[in-house]
Amino acid sequence: MKTFHCNHCSHLVFYENVRCERCESLLGYVPELAEISAFEDAGEGHWRSLHPAADGALFRQCHNYAVENVCNWMIPADSPDALCRACQLTRTIPNLSAPDNRLYWYRLEMAKRRLLYTLAELGLDVKSRQTDPEYGLAFEFLEDGGDGAHVMTGHDNGLITLNIAEADDAHREEVRTAMGEPYRTLLGHFRHETGHYYFSQLVENNPRWLEPYRKLFGDESVDYGEALNAYYRDGAPADWQSSFISAYATMHPWEDWAETWAHYMLIVDVLDTSTSYGVALLPDDPSEPTLTDRTPVEDASFENLMKRWFPLTYALNSLNRSLGMADGYPFTLAAPVVDKLRFVHRVIAEAGDKSRPREAATPAGETAPPGHAAQAAGVAQAGSPAPLPPPAQATANDAPVTPAEPPAPPVAAQAAPSSADVAAAQPQPPAPPVVAPASATEPAGAPAKPTPPATGTAPVPQSQ
Ligand SMILES: [Zn+2]
Numbered sequence: 001m002k003t004f005h006c007n008h009c010s011h012l013v014f015y016e017n018v019r020c021e022r023c024e025s026l027l028g029y030v031p032e033l034a035e036i037s038a039f040e041d042a043g044e045g046h047w048r049s050l051h052p053a054a055d056g057a058l059f060r061q062c063h064n065y066a067v068e069n070v071c072n073w074m075i076p077a078d079s080p081d082a083l084c085r086a087c088q089l090t091r092t093i094p095n096l097s098a099p100d101n102r103l104y105w106y107r108l109e110m111a112k113r114r115l116l117y118t119l120a121e122l123g124l125d126v127k128s129r130q131t132d133p134e135y136g137l138a139f140e141f142l143e144d145g146g147d148g149a150h151v152m153t154g155h156d157n158g159l160i161t162l163n164i165a166e167a168d169d170a171h172r173e174e175v176r177t178a179m180g181e182p183y184r185t186l187l188g189h190f191r192h193e194t195g196h197y198y199f200s201q202l203v204e205n206n207p208r209w210l211e212p213y214r215k216l217f218g219d220e221s222v223d224y225g226e227a228l229n230a231y232y233r234d235g236a237p238a239d240w241q242s243s244f245i246s247a248y249a250t251m252h253p254w255e256d257w258a259e260t261w262a263h264y265m266l267i268v269d270v271l272d273t274s275t276s277y278g279v280a281l282l283p284d285d286p287s288e289p290t291l292t293d294r295t296p297v298e299d300a301s302f303e304n305l306m307k308r309w310f311p312l313t314y315a316l317n318s319l320n321r322s323l324g325m326a327d328g329y330p331f332t333l334a335a336p337v338v339d340k341l342r343f344v345h346r347v348i349a350e351a352g353d354k355s356r357p358r359e360a361a362t363p364a365g366e367t368a369p370p371g372h373a374a375q376a377a378g379v380a381q382a383g384s385p386a387p388l389p390p391p392a393q394a395t396a397n398d399a400p401v402t403p404a405e406p407p408a409p410p411v412a413a414q415a416a417p418s419s420a421d422v423a424a425a426q427p428q429p430p431a432p433p434v435v436a437p438a439s440a441t442e443p444a445g446a447p448a449k450p451t452p453p454a455t456g457t458a459p460v461p462q463s464q
Protein backbone atom coordinates (compact mmCIF):
# COMPACT_ATOMS: atom_id res chain seq x y z
CA MET A 1 0.00 0.00 0.00
CA LYS A 2 1.25 3.45 -0.79
CA THR A 3 1.92 6.08 1.83
CA PHE A 4 -0.60 8.79 2.59
CA HIS A 5 -0.22 12.31 3.93
CA CYS A 6 -2.43 14.87 5.55
CA ASN A 7 -3.12 17.51 2.91
CA HIS A 8 -3.33 20.17 5.60
CA CYS A 9 -0.01 19.66 7.39
CA SER A 10 1.80 16.98 5.30
CA HIS A 11 2.03 14.59 8.25
CA LEU A 12 2.36 10.93 7.28
CA VAL A 13 -0.91 9.14 8.05
CA PHE A 14 -2.19 5.59 7.86
CA TYR A 15 -4.88 4.22 5.57
CA GLU A 16 -7.06 3.57 8.61
CA ASN A 17 -6.76 7.01 10.23
CA VAL A 18 -9.77 9.26 10.71
CA ARG A 19 -7.97 12.30 12.14
CA CYS A 20 -4.56 13.75 11.54
CA GLU A 21 -2.69 13.28 14.79
CA ARG A 22 -0.80 16.50 14.23
CA CYS A 23 -3.35 19.04 12.99
CA GLU A 24 -6.55 17.12 13.79
CA SER A 25 -7.99 17.54 10.31
CA LEU A 26 -10.68 15.05 9.42
CA LEU A 27 -9.25 12.34 7.19
CA GLY A 28 -11.10 10.02 4.86
CA TYR A 29 -10.39 7.67 2.00
CA VAL A 30 -11.65 8.72 -1.41
CA PRO A 31 -11.82 5.53 -3.48
CA GLU A 32 -12.27 7.51 -6.70
CA LEU A 33 -8.79 8.94 -6.13
CA ALA A 34 -7.34 5.96 -4.27
CA GLU A 35 -6.13 8.54 -1.76
CA ILE A 36 -6.56 9.49 1.85
CA SER A 37 -7.64 13.12 1.87
CA ALA A 38 -7.79 15.74 4.60
CA PHE A 39 -11.06 17.63 4.73
CA GLU A 40 -12.40 20.92 6.01
CA ASP A 41 -15.92 21.26 7.31
CA ALA A 42 -18.20 22.75 4.65
CA GLY A 43 -21.32 22.58 6.80
CA GLU A 44 -24.51 20.53 6.58
CA GLY A 45 -22.59 17.27 6.73
CA HIS A 46 -20.44 18.17 3.75
CA TRP A 47 -16.66 18.08 3.76
CA ARG A 48 -14.39 19.81 1.28
CA SER A 49 -11.42 17.73 0.18
CA LEU A 50 -8.03 19.37 0.55
CA HIS A 51 -6.43 16.81 -1.73
CA PRO A 52 -4.98 18.52 -4.82
CA ALA A 53 -6.50 15.89 -7.10
CA ALA A 54 -10.01 16.49 -5.73
CA ASP A 55 -10.18 20.09 -6.95
CA GLY A 56 -12.09 21.22 -3.87
CA ALA A 57 -14.90 18.72 -4.34
CA LEU A 58 -17.42 18.14 -1.55
CA PHE A 59 -17.89 14.77 0.11
CA ARG A 60 -19.95 13.17 2.85
CA GLN A 61 -18.78 10.59 5.35
CA CYS A 62 -20.05 7.07 4.84
CA HIS A 63 -22.87 6.35 7.29
CA ASN A 64 -20.66 3.71 8.90
CA TYR A 65 -18.02 6.40 9.33
CA ALA A 66 -20.16 9.26 10.63
CA VAL A 67 -22.43 7.18 12.84
CA GLU A 68 -20.97 3.75 13.46
CA ASN A 69 -17.24 4.56 13.61
CA VAL A 70 -16.24 1.45 11.70
CA CYS A 71 -15.34 3.04 8.36
CA ASN A 72 -13.27 5.97 7.06
CA TRP A 73 -14.38 6.15 3.46
CA MET A 74 -16.01 9.18 1.86
CA ILE A 75 -18.84 9.49 -0.64
CA PRO A 76 -19.26 12.28 -3.23
CA ALA A 77 -21.63 14.83 -1.70
CA ASP A 78 -24.16 14.44 -4.51
CA SER A 79 -24.25 10.63 -4.32
CA PRO A 80 -27.58 9.14 -3.25
CA ASP A 81 -25.77 6.42 -1.31
CA ALA A 82 -25.56 6.40 2.47
CA LEU A 83 -22.90 3.70 2.54
CA CYS A 84 -19.55 3.83 0.79
CA ARG A 85 -18.80 1.23 -1.84
CA ALA A 86 -16.80 -0.81 0.70
CA CYS A 87 -19.62 -0.90 3.26
CA GLN A 88 -22.15 -1.66 0.53
CA LEU A 89 -20.46 -5.03 0.11
CA THR A 90 -21.34 -6.06 3.65
CA ARG A 91 -24.75 -7.64 3.69
CA THR A 92 -24.91 -8.69 7.32
CA ILE A 93 -23.16 -7.13 10.27
CA PRO A 94 -22.81 -8.62 13.75
CA ASN A 95 -25.43 -8.18 16.42
CA LEU A 96 -24.17 -4.99 18.04
CA SER A 97 -25.97 -5.61 21.33
CA ALA A 98 -23.37 -8.25 22.17
CA PRO A 99 -20.23 -7.04 23.93
CA ASP A 100 -17.18 -6.70 21.70
CA ASN A 101 -19.09 -7.19 18.45
CA ARG A 102 -18.65 -3.59 17.38
CA LEU A 103 -14.90 -3.94 17.83
CA TYR A 104 -14.95 -7.15 15.78
CA TRP A 105 -17.05 -5.45 13.12
CA TYR A 106 -14.53 -2.60 13.00
CA ARG A 107 -11.63 -5.01 12.58
CA LEU A 108 -13.46 -6.95 9.88
CA GLU A 109 -14.27 -3.82 7.90
CA MET A 110 -10.71 -2.60 8.29
CA ALA A 111 -9.32 -5.84 6.87
CA LYS A 112 -11.91 -5.77 4.10
CA ARG A 113 -10.90 -2.25 3.09
CA ARG A 114 -7.25 -3.34 2.90
CA LEU A 115 -8.33 -6.17 0.63
CA LEU A 116 -10.31 -3.77 -1.56
CA TYR A 117 -7.34 -1.44 -1.86
CA THR A 118 -5.15 -4.24 -3.23
CA LEU A 119 -7.88 -5.53 -5.56
CA ALA A 120 -8.31 -2.01 -6.96
CA GLU A 121 -4.58 -1.58 -7.33
CA LEU A 122 -4.42 -4.78 -9.34
CA GLY A 123 -7.23 -3.44 -11.50
CA LEU A 124 -9.63 -6.21 -10.50
CA ASP A 125 -13.30 -5.56 -10.90
CA VAL A 126 -15.29 -5.60 -7.65
CA LYS A 127 -18.96 -5.94 -8.38
CA SER A 128 -21.32 -5.72 -5.45
CA ARG A 129 -24.20 -8.11 -5.03
CA GLN A 130 -26.54 -5.15 -5.17
CA THR A 131 -25.39 -4.01 -8.59
CA ASP A 132 -24.92 -7.55 -9.88
CA PRO A 133 -27.24 -9.97 -8.05
CA GLU A 134 -25.94 -12.93 -10.04
CA TYR A 135 -22.17 -12.51 -9.96
CA GLY A 136 -21.61 -9.79 -7.39
CA LEU A 137 -19.68 -10.02 -4.17
CA ALA A 138 -21.23 -9.78 -0.71
CA PHE A 139 -19.97 -10.31 2.82
CA GLU A 140 -21.74 -11.63 5.88
CA PHE A 141 -20.17 -11.25 9.31
CA LEU A 142 -21.83 -13.86 11.51
CA GLU A 143 -21.26 -15.30 14.93
CA ASP A 144 -21.78 -18.76 16.33
CA GLY A 145 -25.31 -19.28 17.59
CA GLY A 146 -26.31 -19.85 21.18
CA ASP A 147 -27.65 -23.26 20.16
CA GLY A 148 -24.17 -24.42 19.25
CA ALA A 149 -24.55 -23.75 15.54
CA HIS A 150 -21.14 -22.96 14.12
CA VAL A 151 -20.56 -20.37 11.44
CA MET A 152 -18.05 -21.57 8.89
CA THR A 153 -15.86 -19.01 7.25
CA GLY A 154 -16.15 -19.63 3.55
CA HIS A 155 -17.25 -18.64 0.07
CA ASP A 156 -20.38 -19.65 -1.77
CA ASN A 157 -20.97 -18.18 -5.23
CA GLY A 158 -19.88 -14.65 -4.36
CA LEU A 159 -21.20 -14.69 -0.82
CA ILE A 160 -18.31 -14.61 1.63
CA THR A 161 -19.04 -15.50 5.23
CA LEU A 162 -16.67 -14.59 8.03
CA ASN A 163 -17.08 -15.92 11.54
CA ILE A 164 -16.60 -12.79 13.63
CA ALA A 165 -14.73 -14.82 16.25
CA GLU A 166 -11.79 -14.58 13.85
CA ALA A 167 -11.64 -10.89 14.78
CA ASP A 168 -10.99 -11.89 18.41
CA ASP A 169 -7.21 -11.99 18.60
CA ALA A 170 -7.11 -14.46 21.47
CA HIS A 171 -9.50 -16.83 19.74
CA ARG A 172 -7.74 -16.62 16.39
CA GLU A 173 -4.37 -17.22 17.98
CA GLU A 174 -5.75 -20.22 19.85
CA VAL A 175 -7.09 -21.70 16.62
CA ARG A 176 -3.87 -20.95 14.80
CA THR A 177 -1.86 -22.77 17.44
CA ALA A 178 -4.25 -25.71 17.60
CA MET A 179 -4.11 -26.08 13.82
CA GLY A 180 -0.34 -25.85 13.69
CA GLU A 181 -0.61 -22.90 11.31
CA PRO A 182 2.31 -20.47 11.10
CA TYR A 183 0.10 -17.63 9.91
CA ARG A 184 -3.54 -16.75 10.49
CA THR A 185 -4.88 -13.24 10.04
CA LEU A 186 -8.16 -11.53 9.29
CA LEU A 187 -6.71 -10.01 6.15
CA GLY A 188 -5.52 -13.45 5.09
CA HIS A 189 -9.07 -14.77 5.44
CA PHE A 190 -10.40 -12.01 3.20
CA ARG A 191 -7.72 -12.64 0.63
CA HIS A 192 -8.28 -16.41 0.68
CA GLU A 193 -12.05 -16.22 0.31
CA THR A 194 -11.90 -13.70 -2.51
CA GLY A 195 -9.50 -16.12 -4.17
CA HIS A 196 -12.40 -18.56 -4.41
CA TYR A 197 -14.60 -15.80 -5.81
CA TYR A 198 -12.13 -14.77 -8.49
CA PHE A 199 -11.52 -18.39 -9.40
CA SER A 200 -15.15 -18.60 -10.40
CA GLN A 201 -14.93 -15.25 -12.15
CA LEU A 202 -11.66 -15.62 -14.01
CA VAL A 203 -10.59 -19.27 -14.29
CA GLU A 204 -13.42 -21.73 -13.89
CA ASN A 205 -15.23 -20.82 -17.10
CA ASN A 206 -12.24 -19.69 -19.07
CA PRO A 207 -10.95 -22.51 -21.29
CA ARG A 208 -7.66 -20.71 -21.77
CA TRP A 209 -6.88 -20.70 -18.06
CA LEU A 210 -8.60 -23.87 -16.91
CA GLU A 211 -6.22 -26.38 -18.47
CA PRO A 212 -3.02 -24.62 -17.34
CA TYR A 213 -4.65 -24.29 -13.92
CA ARG A 214 -5.27 -28.04 -13.74
CA LYS A 215 -1.70 -28.79 -14.75
CA LEU A 216 -0.40 -26.74 -11.85
CA PHE A 217 -3.03 -27.18 -9.15
CA GLY A 218 -4.69 -30.47 -10.09
CA ASP A 219 -8.18 -31.48 -11.16
CA GLU A 220 -10.67 -29.32 -9.27
CA SER A 221 -13.54 -31.59 -10.30
CA VAL A 222 -12.52 -34.18 -7.72
CA ASP A 223 -15.09 -34.50 -4.96
CA TYR A 224 -14.62 -31.74 -2.43
CA GLY A 225 -16.35 -33.59 0.39
CA GLU A 226 -14.18 -36.65 -0.04
CA ALA A 227 -11.06 -34.52 -0.20
CA LEU A 228 -12.15 -32.79 2.95
CA ASN A 229 -12.72 -36.04 4.79
CA ALA A 230 -9.40 -37.41 3.62
CA TYR A 231 -7.66 -34.29 4.82
CA TYR A 232 -9.31 -34.54 8.22
CA ARG A 233 -8.45 -38.19 8.43
CA ASP A 234 -4.87 -38.13 7.15
CA GLY A 235 -3.71 -34.52 7.39
CA ALA A 236 -1.37 -33.00 4.86
CA PRO A 237 1.37 -35.07 3.22
CA ALA A 238 4.61 -34.84 5.17
CA ASP A 239 6.41 -33.21 2.25
CA TRP A 240 3.71 -30.65 1.48
CA GLN A 241 6.19 -27.77 1.58
CA SER A 242 7.87 -29.06 -1.56
CA SER A 243 4.85 -28.12 -3.67
CA PHE A 244 2.31 -26.18 -1.60
CA ILE A 245 2.27 -22.81 0.09
CA SER A 246 0.45 -24.22 3.13
CA ALA A 247 -0.72 -27.52 4.54
CA TYR A 248 -4.30 -26.47 3.95
CA ALA A 249 -3.57 -25.95 0.26
CA THR A 250 -3.10 -29.71 -0.09
CA MET A 251 -6.75 -30.33 0.72
CA HIS A 252 -8.23 -29.66 -2.72
CA PRO A 253 -7.14 -27.80 -5.88
CA TRP A 254 -9.68 -25.08 -5.03
CA GLU A 255 -7.98 -24.49 -1.70
CA ASP A 256 -4.56 -24.58 -3.31
CA TRP A 257 -5.67 -21.83 -5.66
CA ALA A 258 -7.21 -19.76 -2.84
CA GLU A 259 -4.13 -20.12 -0.66
CA THR A 260 -1.86 -19.20 -3.57
CA TRP A 261 -4.04 -16.25 -4.54
CA ALA A 262 -3.99 -15.00 -0.95
CA HIS A 263 -0.25 -15.35 -0.88
CA TYR A 264 0.16 -13.43 -4.12
CA MET A 265 -1.89 -10.58 -2.66
CA LEU A 266 0.25 -10.66 0.48
CA ILE A 267 3.44 -10.36 -1.58
CA VAL A 268 2.08 -7.53 -3.72
CA ASP A 269 0.80 -5.56 -0.75
CA VAL A 270 3.97 -5.91 1.33
CA LEU A 271 6.22 -5.07 -1.63
CA ASP A 272 4.03 -2.10 -2.48
CA THR A 273 4.27 -0.79 1.07
CA SER A 274 8.00 -1.28 1.24
CA THR A 275 8.48 0.40 -2.14
CA SER A 276 6.29 3.32 -1.10
CA TYR A 277 8.42 3.89 1.98
CA GLY A 278 11.55 3.77 -0.15
CA VAL A 279 12.86 0.70 1.60
CA ALA A 280 16.17 -0.40 0.12
CA LEU A 281 18.64 -3.08 1.23
CA LEU A 282 22.25 -2.13 0.65
CA PRO A 283 24.49 -4.56 2.53
CA ASP A 284 28.23 -4.01 2.64
CA ASP A 285 28.63 -7.42 1.06
CA PRO A 286 26.78 -7.26 -2.26
CA SER A 287 26.38 -11.02 -2.23
CA GLU A 288 23.91 -10.61 0.64
CA PRO A 289 20.26 -9.83 -0.06
CA THR A 290 20.12 -6.52 -1.90
CA LEU A 291 17.09 -4.51 -2.89
CA THR A 292 17.12 -1.23 -4.77
CA ASP A 293 14.48 -1.71 -7.48
CA ARG A 294 11.46 0.53 -6.95
CA THR A 295 9.25 -0.48 -9.86
CA PRO A 296 5.60 0.05 -8.87
CA VAL A 297 4.19 -3.38 -8.10
CA GLU A 298 1.26 -2.91 -10.46
CA ASP A 299 3.74 -2.47 -13.31
CA ALA A 300 6.21 -5.13 -12.25
CA SER A 301 6.75 -8.44 -14.02
CA PHE A 302 6.42 -11.58 -11.93
CA GLU A 303 10.16 -12.18 -12.11
CA ASN A 304 10.74 -8.66 -10.85
CA LEU A 305 8.37 -9.23 -7.92
CA MET A 306 10.11 -12.45 -6.94
CA LYS A 307 13.57 -10.95 -7.29
CA ARG A 308 12.62 -8.23 -4.83
CA TRP A 309 10.56 -10.41 -2.55
CA PHE A 310 13.24 -12.76 -1.27
CA PRO A 311 15.64 -10.08 0.00
CA LEU A 312 12.79 -8.28 1.67
CA THR A 313 11.64 -11.36 3.56
CA TYR A 314 15.11 -11.84 5.05
CA ALA A 315 15.07 -8.31 6.37
CA LEU A 316 11.44 -8.58 7.47
CA ASN A 317 12.02 -11.71 9.52
CA SER A 318 15.24 -10.37 11.00
CA LEU A 319 13.45 -7.21 12.09
CA ASN A 320 10.68 -9.25 13.66
CA ARG A 321 13.19 -11.39 15.54
CA SER A 322 14.80 -8.25 16.89
CA LEU A 323 11.38 -7.17 18.05
CA GLY A 324 11.04 -10.47 19.87
CA MET A 325 8.19 -11.41 17.57
CA ALA A 326 7.56 -14.47 15.45
CA ASP A 327 8.72 -14.26 11.85
CA GLY A 328 6.48 -11.94 9.89
CA TYR A 329 6.88 -14.20 6.90
CA PRO A 330 6.89 -17.83 8.06
CA PHE A 331 6.80 -19.36 4.59
CA THR A 332 9.09 -21.00 2.11
CA LEU A 333 8.44 -20.82 -1.60
CA ALA A 334 9.37 -24.04 -3.37
CA ALA A 335 9.72 -23.92 -7.16
CA PRO A 336 6.26 -25.43 -7.82
CA VAL A 337 4.74 -22.79 -5.52
CA VAL A 338 6.51 -20.05 -7.46
CA ASP A 339 5.05 -21.53 -10.66
CA LYS A 340 1.57 -21.36 -9.13
CA LEU A 341 2.13 -17.78 -8.02
CA ARG A 342 3.25 -16.92 -11.55
CA PHE A 343 0.00 -18.35 -12.87
CA VAL A 344 -2.01 -16.22 -10.45
CA HIS A 345 0.00 -13.21 -11.58
CA ARG A 346 -0.86 -13.92 -15.23
CA VAL A 347 -4.54 -14.37 -14.54
CA ILE A 348 -4.67 -11.12 -12.58
CA ALA A 349 -2.57 -9.25 -15.14
CA GLU A 350 -4.98 -10.23 -17.88
CA ALA A 351 -8.07 -9.44 -15.86
CA GLY A 352 -6.73 -6.17 -14.49
CA ASP A 353 -7.43 -2.74 -15.81
CA LYS A 354 -5.94 -2.54 -19.29
CA SER A 355 -5.75 1.23 -19.19
CA ARG A 356 -2.56 1.06 -17.16
CA PRO A 357 0.82 -0.07 -18.41
CA ARG A 358 1.78 -3.55 -17.43
CA GLU A 359 3.67 -6.46 -18.84
CA ALA A 360 2.16 -8.62 -21.52
CA ALA A 361 -0.24 -10.84 -19.66
CA THR A 362 -0.61 -13.44 -22.34
CA PRO A 363 1.81 -16.32 -22.13
CA ALA A 364 3.94 -16.79 -25.21
CA GLY A 365 2.15 -18.50 -28.04
CA GLU A 366 -1.28 -17.96 -26.54
CA THR A 367 -3.93 -15.46 -27.31
CA ALA A 368 -6.69 -14.37 -25.03
CA PRO A 369 -10.17 -15.39 -26.12
CA PRO A 370 -12.16 -12.44 -27.43
CA GLY A 371 -14.51 -11.01 -24.91
CA HIS A 372 -12.82 -12.32 -21.83
CA ALA A 373 -10.71 -9.28 -21.18
CA ALA A 374 -13.64 -6.98 -21.74
CA GLN A 375 -15.73 -9.01 -19.36
CA ALA A 376 -13.11 -9.01 -16.67
CA ALA A 377 -11.86 -5.47 -17.13
CA GLY A 378 -13.46 -2.42 -15.72
CA VAL A 379 -13.48 -0.64 -12.42
CA ALA A 380 -15.67 -0.84 -9.42
CA GLN A 381 -19.03 0.81 -9.74
CA ALA A 382 -19.38 4.11 -7.99
CA GLY A 383 -22.55 2.79 -6.43
CA SER A 384 -26.04 2.01 -7.57
CA PRO A 385 -28.19 4.92 -8.68
CA ALA A 386 -30.63 4.38 -5.84
CA PRO A 387 -29.78 4.69 -2.16
CA LEU A 388 -28.77 1.36 -0.73
CA PRO A 389 -30.33 -0.12 2.34
CA PRO A 390 -28.16 -0.63 5.38
CA PRO A 391 -26.85 -4.12 5.93
CA ALA A 392 -29.00 -6.46 7.90
CA GLN A 393 -27.88 -7.05 11.43
CA ALA A 394 -27.27 -10.61 12.39
CA THR A 395 -28.80 -11.94 15.54
CA ALA A 396 -27.61 -14.77 17.66
CA ASN A 397 -30.42 -16.87 16.23
CA ASP A 398 -29.42 -16.52 12.61
CA ALA A 399 -28.95 -19.87 11.00
CA PRO A 400 -25.39 -20.44 9.92
CA VAL A 401 -24.79 -20.56 6.23
CA THR A 402 -24.03 -23.77 4.50
CA PRO A 403 -20.58 -24.76 5.56
CA ALA A 404 -18.47 -23.68 2.64
CA GLU A 405 -15.16 -24.23 4.23
CA PRO A 406 -14.21 -25.94 7.44
CA PRO A 407 -11.18 -24.96 9.39
CA ALA A 408 -8.05 -26.85 8.60
CA PRO A 409 -7.60 -29.98 10.65
CA PRO A 410 -4.67 -30.11 12.98
CA VAL A 411 -1.49 -31.09 11.24
CA ALA A 412 1.81 -31.82 12.79
CA ALA A 413 3.89 -28.71 12.85
CA GLN A 414 6.43 -28.93 10.08
CA ALA A 415 10.07 -28.25 10.62
CA ALA A 416 10.03 -24.91 8.89
CA PRO A 417 13.11 -22.75 8.55
CA SER A 418 11.41 -20.13 10.67
CA SER A 419 10.86 -19.56 14.32
CA ALA A 420 7.10 -19.64 13.89
CA ASP A 421 6.62 -23.00 15.53
CA VAL A 422 8.63 -22.02 18.53
CA ALA A 423 6.91 -18.70 18.72
CA ALA A 424 3.50 -20.29 18.41
CA ALA A 425 4.05 -22.21 21.60
CA GLN A 426 4.69 -19.09 23.58
CA PRO A 427 1.91 -17.11 25.17
CA GLN A 428 1.14 -13.93 23.34
CA PRO A 429 1.98 -10.81 25.32
CA PRO A 430 -0.50 -7.99 25.51
CA ALA A 431 -0.01 -5.34 22.88
CA PRO A 432 2.52 -2.79 24.04
CA PRO A 433 1.48 0.83 24.22
CA VAL A 434 2.22 2.72 21.07
CA VAL A 435 4.97 5.15 21.92
CA ALA A 436 5.65 7.00 18.74
CA PRO A 437 8.63 9.32 18.88
CA ALA A 438 7.83 12.81 17.69
CA SER A 439 9.15 12.91 14.18
CA ALA A 440 8.19 14.57 10.97
CA THR A 441 8.11 11.20 9.28
CA GLU A 442 6.50 9.15 12.01
CA PRO A 443 3.12 7.73 11.10
CA ALA A 444 0.25 9.06 13.11
CA GLY A 445 0.07 6.42 15.79
CA ALA A 446 -2.38 3.58 15.86
CA PRO A 447 -5.51 3.66 13.79
CA ALA A 448 -8.48 5.20 15.48
CA LYS A 449 -10.44 2.82 17.63
CA PRO A 450 -14.17 2.63 17.33
CA THR A 451 -16.25 4.03 20.10
CA PRO A 452 -17.15 1.52 22.79
CA PRO A 453 -20.25 -0.47 21.98
CA ALA A 454 -23.46 0.89 23.41
CA THR A 455 -24.30 -2.19 25.42
CA GLY A 456 -27.82 -3.41 25.01
CA THR A 457 -28.76 -1.07 22.23
CA ALA A 458 -28.92 -1.91 18.60
CA PRO A 459 -27.52 0.65 16.18
CA VAL A 460 -30.07 2.62 14.26
CA PRO A 461 -28.77 3.22 10.76
CA GLN A 462 -29.87 6.55 9.43
CA SER A 463 -32.86 6.35 7.20
CA GLN A 464 -31.79 6.32 3.61
ZN1 LIG B 1 -2.53 17.23 9.46
Ligand SMILES: [Zn+2]
Pocket residue numbers: 062063064065071072073083084085086087088
Ligand atom coordinates in the same frame (compact mmCIF):
# COMPACT_ATOMS: atom_id res chain seq x y z
ZN1 LIG C 1 -18.15 2.82 4.61
Ligand SMILES: [Zn+2]
Pocket residue numbers: 192193196254255258405
Ligand atom coordinates in the same frame (compact mmCIF):
# COMPACT_ATOMS: atom_id res chain seq x y z
ZN1 LIG D 1 -11.00 -21.91 1.01
